[in-house]
Amino acid sequence: MSLRFGVVGTGAIGREHIDRITNKLSGGKVVAVTDVNQDSALQTVEQYNLDAVIYPDDVALIADNNVDVVVVTSWGPAHEATVLAAVEAGKYVFCEKPLATTADGCMRIVEAEMKQGKKLVQVGFMRRYDSGYVQLKEAIDQGEIGQPLMVRAVHRNPEVGENYVTEMAVVDTLIHEIDALHWLVNDDYKSVQVVFPRKTKYAHDKVQDPQLFMIETNSGIVMNVEVFVNCKYGYDIQCEVIGEDGVAYLPEFPSVVTRKNGKLSSGILQDWKYRFMDAYDVEIQDFIDSIGKKGEPQGPTSWDGYIAAVTADACVKAQKTGEKEAIRLQEKPVFYSKDTVCETV
Ligand code: NAP
Numbered sequence: 001m002s003l004r005f006g007v008v009g010t011g012a013i014g015r016e017h018i019d020r021i022t023n024k025l026s027g028g029k030v031v032a033v034t035d036v037n038q039d040s041a042l043q044t045v046e047q048y049n050l051d052a053v054i055y056p057d058d059v060a061l062i063a064d065n066n067v068d069v070v071v072v073t074s075w076g077p078a079h080e081a082t083v084l085a086a087v088e089a090g091k092y093v094f095c096e097k098p099l100a101t102t103a104d105g106c107m108r109i110v111e112a113e114m115k116q117g118k119k120l121v122q123v124g125f126m127r128r129y130d131s132g133y134v135q136l137k138e139a140i141d142q143g144e145i146g147q148p149l150m151v152r153a154v155h156r157n158p159e160v161g162e163n164y165v166t167e168m169a170v171v172d173t174l175i176h177e178i179d180a181l182h183w184l185v186n187d188d189y190k191s192v193q194v195v196f197p198r199k200t201k202y203a204h205d206k207v208q209d210p211q212l213f214m215i216e217t218n219s220g221i222v223m224n225v226e227v228f229v230n231c232k233y234g235y236d237i238q239c240e241v242i243g244e245d246g247v248a249y250l251p252e253f254p255s256v257v258t259r260k261n262g263k264l265s266s267g268i269l270q271d272w273k274y275r276f277m278d279a280y281d282v283e284i285q286d287f288i289d290s291i292g293k294k295g296e297p298q299g300p301t302s303w304d305g306y307i308a309a310v311t312a313d314a315c316v317k318a319q320k321t322g323e324k325e326a327i328r329l330q331e332k333p334v335f336y337s338k339d340t341v342c343e344t345v
Pocket residue numbers: 008009010011012013014034035036037040058073074075076078096097098124125126
């Protein structure tokens with residue numbers, strides 16, 4: 001039986017998810033949509049030729065008995081209320097990041113979910129479904145490089161607009177590394193310090209660029225993560241894990257290599273969307289399949305959303321103080337203690 005999806009927020013990523021559920025993946029069907037901009041909801045239904053009800057708001061959509069799953073792709077500050085209402089109604093939720101804009105908000109969702117007695121929520125941290133990250137994690141988990149000691153990660157974008165301010169390097173950019181890196185090494189974060197190197201001439205007044213985050217884990221792994229959002233040359237994600245017995249690298253995104261005019265060269269992606277396009281497909285397919293087979297999503301949980309929020313708060317504080325700031329998580333509830341697995345890649 002197909003899972004019946006209701007989508008809250010028909011902007012860019014909302015439409016992309018509707019497209020993949022409708023045209024690429026199996027086992028799901030979009031039966032309801034809503035957006036504060038009702039024209040956008042209507043256009044989406046027409047664009048994808050959906051047999052779907054357009055609701056005035058998320059409350060009405062969640063109340064529809066035909067909706068099994070609520071996809072939350074509205075803007076960040078609206079996520080918490082929608083996720084809470086959906087969880088309280090016992091519906092499954094796929095929520096794009098952030099789960100909530102505050103750690104307290106994430107904790108309210110964690111508590112509501114535990115009250116329901118089963119995992120209902122998956123957070124859209126799609127890097128865990130990228131085949132390169134999956135291979136890197138396998139290498140680490142199988143002990144190929146021994147105990148991880150250090151991580152060096154890079155997140156570069158060609159450029160950002162005038163609306164991008166220093167804090168967004170954490171909440172919009174680093175947030176993906178925040179989720180992926182603790183998952184990669186199976187450890188929790190302990191502290192973070194931020195250093196601002198010499199600023200690039202391409203950055204506008206309101207953003208420090210580049211930025212270096214030094215994050216330490218409970219077991220003492222030190223992670224150096226560079227965020228450089230006006231690097232000019234392309235979208236570039238790198239990750240290197242240095243262990244006691246060897247080093248493991250995130251595979252480069254495949255690109256044809258040419259030998260021509262005395263040069264060996266290959267292309268670099270210009271847009272982040274293409275880098276993780278396959279990962280989004282695998283992520284939502286896994287969400288559908290896991291609910292079908294196990295009755296619960298298996299991907300990033302509400303607790304992972306909470307970890308991301310607490311860590312992001314500490315990173316933003318560290319940007320402001322220049323000091324080493326503690327990352328203090330509450331004790332992980334047993335409810336979330338079973339580690340999530342991505343089985344489909
Ligand atoms: P977007 O294009 O601005 O779309 C958001 C849509 O939601 C807009 O149509 C907005 O309407 C609507 N909206 C806002 N508040 C709403 C509410 N309370 N109820 C219903 N609809 C509401 O943004 P986007 O790029 O699609 O991003 C959406 C979310 O996905 C963000 O949280 C973003 O961080 C996340 N995201 C994640 C990834 C990823 O890599 N995992 C990638 C992209 C985006 P108005 O335009 O009229 O405000």
